Amino acid sequence: MSSDFSVIAESDEARIKSPHKTGGTQCWGTLCLVLIAYNGKLCKKERFPNLPSDPMAQSEEYRLSFTSGGLLLQESTRIATLHSQTGDWSRTRECAVADNLLQARSPSSSVRRVGEVCARLRMLTERQLALFQEPMQVDQLLLLWLAVCKRYAILREFADEVVRSHFLSLQLVLSREEFDRFLEKKSVWHPKIEGLADSTRAKLARAAYQMLSEAGLISQELVIQPVLLSRELARAIVADDIELLHVYPIADADVPGAGR
Secondary structure (H helix, E strand, C coil), X not given: CCHHHHHHHHHHHHHHXXXXXXXXXXXXXXXXXXXXXXXXXECCHHHCCCCCCCCCCCCCCCCCCCCCCCCCHHHHHHHHHHHHHHCCHHHHHHHHHXXXXXXXXXXXXXXXXXXXXXXXXXXXXXXXXXXXXXXXXXXXXXXXXXXXHHHCHHHHHHHHHHHHHHHHCCCCECCCHHHHHHHHHHHCCCHHHHCCCHHHHHHHHHHHHHHHHHCCCECCCCEECCCXXXXXXXXXXXXXXXXXXXXXXXXXXXXXXXXX
């Protein structure tokens, strides 16, 4: 590192630690210096321990157990039907495993798959779950995408920060490299992401793009597709959290009947 760069970095580290010395307001423009490449790598947060947290980061570590199965539409339909009969998620899970409802090859795989489907569906509100059980496959797939985004913060952030952002700026091709760049950005704030093997990153990317494709949000050519939310689906999402609309490539002005 050159002496000039060292002086700049040390100066800005001091400004980050003592924002009152720079006029009382922390300058976010200054923080971009933290991301200057040094010997081909990004400067890490531990060099600047007083950096504010990633504004999009969740309080817990990212869950990353979504690497197989896609949106699991058929499995989710069966579990949702069973849950409408039991009315209790613990009971639903027990019955599904005992009856091998998802036709798994082994008891252990049945436990895993049933557990994953139940965990996703539990993310939906009662209103959303009722909509899921109606015979509208387009809405069902959009609801399953909502469910995985609510369960997996990393998918929600990718949907909002990358997919929707690209759509709104008319950058409609979502290359595979976009997910890699997204993970690299998140690795600055999340050591768990930084330590992922390349093979694991590739699995995460494949799973994310598979689910985006199944939900109808990207084409086979990786072109982002505009979403047409039904009025009832839009209202069910808004009643839950209006920010959840941002997991879809849609402008706020195009959401039908966004009023509760």
